[in-house]
Amino acid sequence: MKLNRPRGTRDFLPGENAKRWYAESALRRVAECWGYSEIKTPTFEHVELFTIKSGEGILGEIYNFRDKGDREVALRPELTAPVMRLYVEELQKAPKPLRFYYCENCFRYENPQKGRFREFWQFGVEAIGSARPEADAEVIALAVEMLGSLGITGDLHVGHLGIIRHLLRELGSEQQSRILRLVDKKDDKGLESYLNDINAGDSLSASLFHLVGLRGGTAIDEARSIVGDIEAIAQLDSILKLLDAYGVEYTVDFGIARGLDYYTGMVFEIYGENLGAQNQVCGGGSYRLAHLFGGEDIPSTGYAIGFDRVMEILDVSIPKRLTAAVIYFEDTRTEAIQVARKLRKHVPAYLDIMGRKFKDQLSFASASGAAYAVIVGKTELDEGKLTLKNMLTKEQEKLTLEQVIERITAASQQV
RNA sequence: GCCCGAGUAGGGUAGUGGUUAUCCUAAAGGACUGUGGAUCCUUUGACUCGGGUUCGAAUCCCGACUCGGGCCCCA
Numbered sequence A: 001m002k003l004n005r006p007r008g009t010r011d012f013l014p015g016e017n018a019k020r021w022y023a024e025s026a027l028r029r030v031a032e033c034w035g036y037s038e039i040k041t042p043t044f045e046h047v048e049l050f051t052i053k054s055g056e057g058i059l060g061e062i063y064n065f066r067d068k069g070d071r072e073v074a075l076r077p078e079l080t081a082p083v084m085r086l087y088v089e090e091l092q093k094a095p096k097p098l099r100f101y102y103c104e105n106c107f108r109y110e111n112p113q114k115g116r117f118r119e120f121w122q123f124g125v126e127a128i129g130s131a132r133p134e135a136d137a138e139v140i141a142l143a144v145e146m147l148g149s150l151g152i153t154g155d156l157h158v159g160h161l162g163i164i165r166h167l168l169r170e171l172g173s174e175q176q177s178r179i180l181r182l183v184d185k186k187d188d189k190g191l192e193s194y195l196n197d198i199n200a201g202d203s204l205s206a207s208l209f210h211l212v213g214l215r216g217g218t219a220i221d222e223a224r225s226i227v228g229d230i231e232a233i234a235q236l237d238s239i240l241k242l243l244d245a246y247g248v249e250y251t252v253d254f255g256i257a258r259g260l261d262y263y264t265g266m267v268f269e270i271y272g273e274n275l276g277a278q279n280q281v282c283g284g285g286s287y288r289l290a291h292l293f294g295g296e297d298i299p300s301t302g303y304a305i306g307f308d309r310v311m312e313i314l315d316v317s318i319p320k321r322l323t324a325a326v327i328y329f330e331d332t333r334t335e336a337i338q339v340a341r342k343l344r345k346h347v348p349a350y351l352d353i354m355g356r357k358f359k360d361q362l363s364f365a366s367a368s369g370a371a372y373a374v375i376v377g378k379t380e381l382d383e384g385k386l387t388l389k390n391m392l393t394k395e396q397e398k399l400t401l402e403q404v405i406e407r408i409t410a411a412s413q414q415v
Numbered sequence B: 001g002c003c004c005g006a007g008u009a010g011g012g013u014a015g016u017g018g019u020u021a022u023c024c025u026a027a028a029g030g031a032c033u034g035u036g037g038a039u040c041c042u043u044u045g046a047c048u049c050g051g052g053u054u055c056g057a058a059u060c061c062c063g064a065c066u067c068g069g070g071c072c073c074c075a
Helices: A014-033 A048-054 A056-061 A080-091 A133-149 A161-167 A173-185 A188-197 A202-212 A219-227 A231-246 A307-313 A330-343 A358-367 A378-382 A401-414
Strands: A044-046 A064-066 A072-075 A098-107 A119-128 A155-160 A263-271 A280-287 A300-306 A324-328 A349-351 A372-376 A386-390 A396-399
Touching: A014 A098, A014 A119, A014 A133, A014 A307, A044 A048, A044 A080, A048 A056, A048 A072, A048 A080, A080 A098, A080 A119, A080 A300, A119 A133, A119 A307, A133 A155, A133 A231, A133 A263, A133 A280, A133 A300, A155 A161, A155 A231, A161 A173, A161 A202, A161 A219, A161 A231, A161 A263, A173 A188, A188 A202, A202 A219, A219 A231, A231 A263, A280 A307, A300 A307, A324 A330, A324 A358, A330 A349, A330 A372, A330 A378, A330 A401, A372 A378, A386 A401, A396 A401
Parallel strands: A324 A349, A324 A372
Antiparallel strands: A044 A072, A064 A072, A098 A119, A119 A300, A155 A263, A263 A280, A280 A300, A372 A386, A386 A396
């Protein structure tokens, strides 16, 4: 019986993996430059960490199981909750703000399709401790710059849940989240009938539909005309001014609700192109979670980049490192090993492990894309030298080991 | 959970009811003793799985699984 990988998982071969490594490094570099530090959390957590804020309903989308100690645990479906758990557990008294980033695999039991897998990677950022517009703007600007470092210019939409929540303040929190969910889905019909069901009133319905349809340059002023001069609008206004200072282009969009209950203020999403139905490459906002995990209430802002979706639209070719094939004979094996050991301090080098004859070693070097063959033979050794062969030009000459290293390192710096 | 499409050696494919399943490529070995990509030869390797129809199924039917795309969902 032939085994294959579980549904919704992927193998990454060297070519693809190199690309992912490149992209991750680029994102990591930007995050570090902005003063964010990497953290890691466990691959699995107690299942309550994920059900506490979202209810038992999410269990259908989670990989959860009972361990041998009869603990109910789950593979993490996302990283915001684990990071906040880490914060509550270890860092509540640390100087604020805390700036963290992570790049980890997450697991969701969902039907795979384009840009959606059961094991997927999120590159995320959380800024903990500030509710100020400066924090929100910084986080958005960082998201844009991260994607920009990969040559991706997405379509950034920014909204603020404080405004819609203000409009709905008379309603219970149950009803509020139901409405936010419908707004997030852009399900106008469902929203209309739900508003009818709860007797929301014509004026509220009209205001709501007007608000969530607002986009672009005049949206803020129009929102102000609907809900008045409230704090949330002033906050969003400040965020936008800061974004202008960051040189970030955005579209104001009051239709963004995010499917999550815990977002409280600013929310944003970035959409990519050519991604089919799953076109959101980044999403986030400001939220309050710490109190749910037994900590003191603290404001945070963060986002997650859908790393796999970024990889779908990323167009780079990774240059291969120059590699040297050390070619030897039956009677020069030990010398060849010494040569390889020295070469490896400077360039990638490998030896034959298939017991191949000279000619077939060369042939493999060629097939595997080695840039150089370093031939360790009796005739060379007698002169204290090696033969360096350039596999592309087919030129070769006898050189000392030091000269060989010099040649190859010089060449690899040109790549 | 639902809908549509697709599954033939490692990769790419031909085969629409009838001998031993086609071809390309790949891999391993050889022709070739210290100079690679060519050529030739040998070898390896497949009908996704399970039922059904039939004298006979890779082929037709049903189901499952996997893949691709979409819906639902997306904390």
